[in-house]
Amino acid sequence: MAARRISSLLTRSLSVSSSSVSTLFSSLGKNSGRNGIGKRFSTAAALEDLIVPPVQIAYTQNLIDGKFVDAASGKTFPTYDPRTGDVIANVAEGDAEDIDRAVAAARKAFDEGPWPKMTPYERSRIMLRFADLVEKHSEELAALETWNNGKPHEQAAKSELPMFIRLFHYYAGWADKIHGLTVPADGHHHVQILHEPIGVAGQIIPWNFPLLMFAWKVGPALACGNTIVLKTAEQTPLTALYVAKLFHEAGLPPGVLNVVSGYGPTAGAALASHMDVDKVAFTGSTDTGKIVLELAAKSNLKPVTLELGGKSPFIICEDADVDKAVELAHFALFFNQGQCCCAGSRTFVHERVYDEFIEKAKARALKRVVGDPFRKGVEQGPQIDTEQFEKVLRYIRAGIESNATLECGGDRLGTKGYFVQPTVFSNVMDDMLIAKDEIFGPVQSILKFKDIDEVIRRANNTRYGLAAGVFTKSVETANTLTRALRAGTVWVNCFDVFDAAIPFGGYKMSGIGREKGIYSLHNYLQVKAVVTPLKNPAWL
C-alpha cells in the first residue's frame, strides 16, 4: 500500500521474519532443499536460469532543456547487468561540454522562469502529478532499477518506489510552507528574512539507491524553486532518465531538471567546478566527497552538501532482546547487498550475550537467500560491478589474514556476475582493516565489548559518524548512548528507519549537512535579511 512508510514496510517484513522466523525460513529451506543444490546458500540454481526483466530501455540520451540529446562528443558508455556483467544498453556519455549546456539551460530556466516565479502551489501541483505518474509506472521502474543495480526486485517495487513517491508527496507539501522569520532588532528597524532559492543546483548521486537518492536531492531542490543539473552514477544511469521524462510529462518546464549521464572525473568534476552552478550536493564515497568540496572551493565557493561513507556501530547491550537484535543487525549490514552508507558494519556485542549472538548471527547469514534479484523471496542479489566485487573479496581476505574468525561465507557465489556469499567475521579487533574501512559489501564484523564507557569510546573512534544502532531495554542506557554517540542518526531498538521527515547525514568525515525532513530545505535556500528603518514605531 502506497501510504505505508518505508519504516513500517521494513518493520513489517522484519516482524514477519522475527516473529515467525521458523516458518519463513523453513519454507525457504524447503525450496533450497527441493533444489537440492548448495547446502549453505540456498541459491545457485537461481543463478543459472536468469529471469528476463519485464521492461524495455526507452531512454539512454542526456536530458537537457526538456529534450533528449546525444552527448556533444557523440560518445556513449555501456551500462551493465550485475547478475552477468552483460551490457544492458549504451548510454550517452556526458562530459564538460554537456555539463555546460545543461547548466546554461538550468540558468535560463532559473533566471527567466517560469519555475521560480510560479506560485509554490503550482510547483507543488506539478510535483504531486509527478508522484502520481511514477506510481502508475512503478512496475517498469522497479524492474529497471533491479536490472541496472542488482537489488531484489521486491525491495525496489515494495519499498523503494513507494518511498520515492512518498518523498515527492512530502516535498510537494513543503513548497508552500517555507517560512522566514521577522526579527527583533535593537533600535528602530523593521527586519524580515526571506528564504530564497539558491539558483542552479548541481547534484551528483550514487548507484546504490539510484531512485531514492534522486528523490532526496531533486525533491527539496525543486520544492524550494531551484533548477537542477543532475549527474547520475555511471553504473546506474537508466531510472533517473525515465523518471525525469515523467516529470516533464507532469508539467515540469524545460530546463528545470537536466540529467547528464557520465563519469565522475569528467562530468562530475565539470559540475563541481562550474562557475555558474550555485550549489552542489553530492552523495558517494568520502574520497570523492573531498574532491568535490575542493573543486567547489577552487572555483566559485559554491556551498556543498555531502553525504559520504560510514562505519556505523550497531551496539547490542547485555539487556537486549538477542533474537531481535540478531535479525536487525543482520538486516542493518546485509540490506541492499551491504551497499549502504549507513550499514551497521561494526556489530558491537556485550560479552554476556556475545556467544549466543555469534551463533545466531551465523545461522541467520547461512539462511540468507542469495540469487537472481528478480526471483521472489530472494534477499540478496549481486554487488554492483566487478570493481566493488573484487574490493569486497579483497577485504574478506584481509579479514582472514588478520585472524578474525570467519564464521561463514568468504567467497564469491556461483561463477557468473558479482554475487558474494553472506560473510560473517567474529573476534574482530578495532585495528583490523575490516573494522576500520567501509567495505560496502555483505561482510558482517562482530566485536565484543564489556561496558558502556568502553563501547562509546570505541564506537566513536572512527573518522566516520553517519549512524549508529543501539539495542537495550534500559531507558537510561539508551539516553546515555544517544547523546554520547557522534553520529547523525541513532536508531534505538531499530535500524534503517528511513522516513521522509527524518533528517539524515553525517558527523565528521561522513559528510556535511542533512538531507530529508525540514532540515534538507536549508541546503537549497539562501537567507536574505531585509532591514528598513521604522519611524515612530508603536512597539519594538
Place this chain on the structure above:
Amino acid sequence: MAARRISSLLSSSATSLGRFSSWGRRIKSFSTAAAAAIDEPIHPSIQIDHTQLLINGQFVDAASGKSFPTVDPRTGDVIARVAEGDLEDVNRAVAAARKAFDEGPWPKMTAYERSRIMLRFADLLEKHTEEVAKLETWDNGKPYEQAAKIEIPMVVRMFRYYAGWADKIHGFTVPADGQHHVQTLHEPYGVCGLIIPWNFPLLLYSWKVGPALACGNTVVLKTAEQTPLSAIYVSKLFHEAGLPPGVLNVVSGFGPTAGAALSSHMDVNKLSFTGSTATGKIVLALAAKSNLKPVTLELGGKSPFIVCKDADVDKAVELAHSALFFNQGQCCCAGSRTLVHESVYDEFVEKAKARALKRVVGDPFKMGIEQGPQIDNEQFKKILKYIRSGIESGATLESGGEQFGSKGYYIQPTVFSNVQDDMLIAKDEIFGPVQSISKFKDLEEVVQRANASSYGLAAGVFTQNIETANTLTRALRVGTVWINCYDIFDAAVPFGGFKMSGQGREKGIYGLSSYLQVKAVVTPLKNPAWL
C-alpha cells in the same frame, strides 16, 4: 485556473467586473439588467440529494424527526427541508467522533495516510466544483462566478495545503537546566466541535476542518441554519475519498440548540467558532461553564481602510469598494470604515459614489453579476435599519439607501460620506453593502481613530510611502494589515482578531496550534555527553 491565488483572481475579476459594469451603463443608477433578472430567477440545474445529518459515516434523520426549511435568498422560497439537529443529535455525533478518535483508525494512521485521503478529497471536490458552487450560490445568494472561480478552488487549495501539513507537525527537543532529556510532542486534542457561519459556508468549512483533520482530530461540525447544504454534500465526498466513519460528523441546526449543545458538551475537547461577537461570547461562556475546553474565536470587525494623501486614488477607490461590497458586504473583515485623507477626500467620495452606482446587482446565477441578495430577511431588515440610522444621524447619503427590486433580500449599494466616529454606522458591524466614508487630517489622528473600536480584525493601508506603511503596520491593533491591497486570503497567511474580534488564528502554520495539545516529556539523563 486552480493554481491561482485568491488574490490574483480577485484583482483579475475586479478588472473584468469593471468591464461588465460598463456594458450596463444605459441603466442609470444600478446597472442591473437586474430588475428583470430578479423577477425570473434562474433555476440552478442541480438536485438536492442530501438533507440529513451525517453521523458516523451515515446519513440519518434528526433524533426528533424534525426538519427546518432552508431558503433561496433571491426569493425567500424554500429550497429544501433539512434535518434539524439538537442536543440528542449532537450527543450521537460526539459519541461517534469520540469512538473514531479513541479507537482509531484516524489518529493512529500515519500522517501520510491522512494526507493522501485529504488530497484525494481535494481532487474529488475539484471534479465537482460546478455542482458545489451552484449549491453554494443557491443557498447563500453569492455570485456564482465568485463561488465557482474563487471560493471552491480556494477550498480545494486549503485542503491540499493542510494535507501537506499533516506530516510536518514538528515538536521540539528542549534544552533544560540540569541532567534531563526533554522533548515536546504535538498531539491532536481529540474531538473538535466546529461551528461555522453562513457567509462563506465552504471556505470556513475548509479553514476549520482542514487543520483539525490534518492534526489527527475528529470533528463534529455544526453548520449555519441558513446554509446547511454544501457542507453535507462535500462531507459525503470526503467519505468517498476514504475518510473513516465518525471522523467528520455534520449536524445541521440552530445555535441555541445544536450549537449550545456542542459548546457545553463534556466530551468535546476543543471548540472553534466563527460568527458574531455576541454569539462568540456565549460560546466561550458555555465552554467555561462545562469542561473548560479551549476555544478559538473568529468574530466581528469594523475594519478601517485608510487612504493616505499620497495614495493612488483610483486604485484605492476600487479596492475600498471591493473591500466593503465583496460578498454583499457580508465579510467579518469588510473595510467598513473608509478613512480618507482630507487632501484627496472630495475626489475619493465622488469616485467611490460613481463606482457604487456602477455595481451590478442581480440574480447571482447571471454572468457578470457583482452583488446578489443578502442572506435572509433578518439581515436584510437589520441593514435597512442601519441605513435609516445613518441618514437620521446626519451622514450624507451619496447613493443607494433602499431595497433593490421588490422580491428577495437585495439591497442597493449604499455609500455614506461625512460619517462621524460616534455615529452607529461607524461603530457597529452592519454586515451589508453600506460604505461609510470619513475624513482625517494626519497619521496620529487616524491611528488613534482606527484603533478606537472594540474590534481588531483587519485594516487596509493605502500609501506609496514606505515609512507611513511601516508606522501604520505596527500601530494598528488588528490581526491583518493589508498594504495597498485588501482581502488577500491565502492558505498560508494567518487570519484572526485582536480585541473582541476573536482569539487565536486560522490558516497557515498558526492554524495548526488551535488543534494540537503540547505534551512535554522529561526523563533524567545519566552521565550525559553534553547538555
